[in-house]
Amino acid sequence: MDNMMNRELALDVAPSYAALNRCQQADSLPDCTEQTLTSQLQTSLDIQQQLDIFSMYVGRLLSISGIRLNTAFGEHSAAGSSNGAYTYKSLLVLNQQCLAEVHYQSDQAFSPMQQRDLLLLESEWLFALRNALVVARLQQMALKDPLTALGNRRFFDDSFAKAIQLARRRQQPCALLLLDLDNFKQLNDNFGHAMGDELLIVVADCMRDALRQTDSLFRFGGDEFAVILNDDDADSADLVARRLLKAINQHHKCVQYQISASAGLAFLQPLQLAAQFFAAADKALYEAKAAGKANLRQVGRDTPGMAAGTVNFATSLASSPPVSC
Secondary structure (H helix, E strand, O other): OHHHHHOOOOOOOOOOOOOOOOOOOHHHHHHHHHHHHHHHHOOOOOHHHHHHHHHHHHHHHOOOOEEEEEEOOEEEEOOOOOOOOEEEEEEEEEOOEEEEEEEEEEOOOOOHHHHHHHHHHHHOOHHHHHHHHHHHHHHHHHHEOOOOOOEOHHHHHHHHHHHHHHHHHHOOOEEEEEEEEEOHHHHHHHHOHHHHHHHHHHHHHHHHHHOOOOOEEEEEEOOEEEEEEEHHHHHOHHHHHHHHHHHHHOEHHHHHOOOEEEEEEEEOOOOOOHHHHHHHHHHHHHHHHHOOOOEEEEEOOOOOOOHHHEEEOHHHHHOOOOEOO
């Protein structure tokens, strides 16, 4: 380890995120690797920022091309990371609790000595990372619906505004799908709220299974849900909406309790305000519900072959066997 820590950092193999300064003397190494790294990590409770700080110190010792961190709250890559020919995986464990899994990328094989160096650096990260994960958990609880784990209305409002801004800046399409369950009140009245909660979880799971992970899914409360679709997803929003309603309406639990879903789909128009965009989707949902059950109403885009932009799924459900998400 001493030999590695004393050698000079070759600039032509240094990762793009590696700090260019280095420890000049082996005697000063404890201050550089322990106190300085620890103090730097303690300046932030953001997981991504901590990873970038950690990667700077790793880059001083090893010729690596990238670092990726997997936590319960998502995957993070260090700034400037790229894939390498070799991967070394390590678990970050504190008090018998696994905090995360870190993947190191390099164009050279990781020697046992290098693995030990990484272990020593990781030990300086554990407490700061644990604190960052606690904060991430609290933030998630504030933005998630506790029953379904979908985003709540507060999270939707923030995501909706950002989606519109991004669509306008990139000149890309944006679509909003609002969904409401049919016969849900009767389910609660006849079978109790516990069964109603179970069906809401079923619907949330169907949404996750029917849509890609990049889609933004939300529950407003009650039996109202929303999906924000950007870019390619917005281009195929009609197909996404059909797939989603089919998954819900054909689920065996929904069929058993005669629960179906209707939805309103709207596309962002030039110069349209966020409130107007939402109102368009809400009006489409109202019209879909008024037209009957298991309906999809679409506004804001030409819909060839559809009467007034409305599609009814009831007839197809009658001949289709129930499916499970």
